[in-house]
Amino acid sequence: MKIATRITATISAAVLALALTSCATKSTGAISSDCTKDGLATLTAGKLTIATGNPAYYPWVIDDKPESGNGFEPAVAYAVADKLGFAKTDVEWVRTTFDGAVTPGAKNFDFNLQQFSITDDRKKAVDFSSPYYTAPQTVISYKGSAIDGKSAIADLAAAKLGAAVGTTSLNAINDVIKPTNQAQVFNDNAAAVTALKNHQIDGIVVDLPTAFYLSGVEIPNGIIVGQLPSNGEGDQFGLLLAKDSPITSCVSQAVDAITKDGTLASITDKWLGSAAGAPVLK
Numbered sequence: 001m002k003i004a005t006r007i008t009a010t011i012s013a014a015v016l017a018l019a020l021t022s023c024a025t026k027s028t029g030a031i032s033s034d035c036t037k038d039g040l041a042t043l044t045a046g047k048l049t050i051a052t053g054n055p056a057y058y059p060w061v062i063d064d065k066p067e068s069g070n071g072f073e074p075a076v077a078y079a080v081a082d083k084l085g086f087a088k089t090d091v092e093w094v095r096t097t098f099d100g101a102v103t104p105g106a107k108n109f110d111f112n113l114q115q116f117s118i119t120d121d122r123k124k125a126v127d128f129s130s131p132y133y134t135a136p137q138t139v140i141s142y143k144g145s146a147i148d149g150k151s152a153i154a155d156l157a158a159a160k161l162g163a164a165v166g167t168t169s170l171n172a173i174n175d176v177i178k179p180t181n182q183a184q185v186f187n188d189n190a191a192a193v194t195a196l197k198n199h200q201i202d203g204i205v206v207d208l209p210t211a212f213y214l215s216g217v218e219i220p221n222g223i224i225v226g227q228l229p230s231n232g233e234g235d236q237f238g239l240l241l242a243k244d245s246p247i248t249s250c251v252s253q254a255v256d257a258i259t260k261d262g263t264l265a266s267i268t269d270k271w272l273g274s275a276a277g278a279p280v281l282k
Contacts, residue, residue: 031257035250037085042110042247048086050077051109054095059212059276060115066093072271073113076132079263080111080239083254102126107242111251115209117235127248128238130255132264135234136227137172138211138278141203142196143221150225152282153177159202160184162192168234169205176228177205193218207234208278226281227273 043049052073055064062070069078069088081091094109101112104125111129118128139156141147147159156177162184163169173183184201186192192204193214206214208227215222239255241248258264272278 031083031250031253035084035253037090040084040247040250043108044092047090047092048081048084049092049094049108049110050081051094051096051101051107051112051114052077053098053114056095056114059271067091072133072267073115075267075271076258076264077111077113079258079267080251080254083257084250101240104243110245110247111239111241113237113239115237116240118238126243127241127245129241129248130252130259131236131238132255132259133237133268134230135207135209135237136230137169137176137205137234138208138227139177139203139205139225139281140196140211140215140219141223141225142199142219143223145199145223146202147225148223150281151279153228156203156225156281160200161203161205162186162195162201163205164188164192169207172228173205189214208272209235211278212276224278226279228281 037046050066052061052066056066056071056073057064058071060071060073062068062074066074066077069075078088078091081088096109096112096114098114098116101107101114102116102122102125113132116122116128118131122128139147139161147156150156153176157179158181159177159179160181161173161177161179163173163186165185165187170183170185173179184192184195186195189204189206189210192201195201196204196219203225205228211224215224239251241251255264273280
């Protein structure tokens with residue numbers, strides 16, 4: 001009886017250990033064994049060639065030096081490379097134009113990242129990995145406005161806010177912020193920016209990539225008040241590869257892996273959160 005009990009206990013322990021091992025493998029974001037450095041048909045054997053824009057801008061790339069690993073997209077690129085078995089010294093960077101990258105034809109890179117939104121039309125010409133970023137909706141304004149320094153959604157209740165017609169940004173105002181003043185609707189972002197410059201409204205809502213550009217370039221003394229909590233909607237960015245690239249599946253697995261193990265969330269928080277001047281509104 002004791003022997004049977006010991007055998008049962010041993011089997012149970014083995015099953016538990018196997019289950020825990022399986023869970024650990026899943027949580028660490030493992031990828032297929034054939035998606036490794038030596039087994040990948042990259043442009044140059046043993047190397048991973050990654051492209052970005054020329055120039056590449058903050059906060060996507062810091063100081064236009066992707067090789068430093070500083071900035072959201074270099075950090076993502078090196079995390080993906082690591083999952084595929086490439087050391088930082090195995091990565092080579094090249095530059096491309098945005099339009100040149102999305103057109104059909106041979107590529108001088110294994111994958112490219114410069115905020116490429118995944119669209120059905122582009123998929124006809126190039127491949128995309130799984131999404132590595134979904135652009136959240138963001139409130140922007142100017143220094144000294146009625147909402148400058150606000151840190152909570154509730155603080156925006158009395159604000160005069162606007163957005164372009166038919167956009168998820170307008171939905172975010174109505175469904176998430178729910179201001180007491182009716183949202184101002186504009187034909188496009190340019191019209192909304194003009195109204196903000198003229199101080200006719202307190203702020204406008206756009207996606208975060210647009211917010212970085214408008215607040216930094218278009219709006220005098222522009223500021224990002226904060227990001228709205230993500231609801232899963234918005235443009236999704238993917239790593240871009242040549243059409244029918246032999247490594248598309250493996251690159252997608254690597255993106256999925258850094259998503260599952262929390263690496264991607266940490267990178268996003270670091271480079272596109274408070275440190276980049278875009279805190280999440282509570």
